[in-house]
Amino acid sequence: MLRSRITPCLLVHKKGLVKTVGFKDPKYVGDPINAVKIFNEKEVDELIVLDIDASVEGRGPDFNLIKNLAVECRMPFCYGGGVSAVEEAKKIISLGAEKVALSSAVFKDFDLIKRIGDAVGIQSVVVVLDVKKKSFLGGYEIYIHNGKKATGIKVKDFVEKLDKIGVGEIVINSIDRDGKMEGYDFTLIDIVRNATEVPITILGGAGNVEDIRKVISKYRIIGVAAGSLFVFKGKYRAVLINYPGKKEKQELHQSYS
Incomplete structure (x- = not known):
């Protein structure tokens, strides 16, 4: 049975877990490994791990980290960062990840999605789109290389393109909302949801559990990811790995309007 998903997103920078x-x-x-151990105990739905250095530095995935994550992870996890070849994706899956995330590479080689899908199964291919609101574009623009390089491409246009070829999942990451904990961008979610039938996960803006509830209540079957919410606690943003308890999570999954 399909259901909503509540997913911590971990950012890896210089081998450490960071928040931006x-x-x-x-x-x-x-x-990162300690964080995974704690999330295991909290029985999270799944996990997204993104190496935010790889594409910027022009290097491939950190296979040693992936192997260590896979050994510890008791939940499905998706790994992204520096993936630009079929063999890299195959190795990531062989090490124990359930999904492989692509980002910058697909803007150089769009057919990479299909080739990786043929190799590991299209259900395991995730495309992560980092976006900013741009009034002059009349919508939202996609950025690559950890938000450092504008593509000039509207998120709606690219999502429609992804919808036509079919991918396992699309993760929409709001640069504008990243780390601000002020709530999700519903206008952005509407644009993406109306442009595709592909499963989507929204990331960027969660400040409390109620923000997650609002998204699930409106969109029902959707992935809701967060970073700061699951690594910080309180107004002083003390570092504390956390996640909704079993009962609260069940209530969130069932919070349909």
């Missing part, structure tokens, strides 16, 4: 605001000023919040 607007894709800038990464703050060290701990060791």
Whole structure:
């Protein structure tokens, strides 16, 4: 049975777990493996791990980290960062990840999605789109290389393109809302939801559990991801790995209007 998903998103920078605001000023919040161990205990739905250095530095995935994550993970996890070849994706899946995330590489080689899908199964291929609101475009523009390079492409147009070829999932990451904990961008979700039948996950803006509830209540079967919400606690943003308890999670999954 299909249902909503509540997913922590971990950002890896210089081997450490960090959190950013607007894709800038990464703050060290701990060791990725320790975070995974805690999330195991909290029985999270799934996990997204993104290496935010790889594409910017022009290098491939950190296979050693992926292997260590896979050994510890008791939940399905998706890994992204520096993936630009079929063999890299195959190795990531062989190490134990359920999904492989693509981002910058698909703007150089769109057919990479199909080739990786043929190799590992299209259901395991996730495309992550980092977006900013741009009034002169009349919508939202996609950025690559950890938000450093504008593509000039509207998110709606690219999502429609992804919908035509079919991918396992599309993750929409709001650069404007990243780390600000002020709520999700519903206008952005509407644009993406209306442009595709592909499963989507929205990321960027969660400040509390109620923000998650609002998204699930409106859109029902959807992935809701968060970073700061699951690594910080309280107004002083003390580092504390957290996640809704079993009863609260069940209520969130069932919070349809």
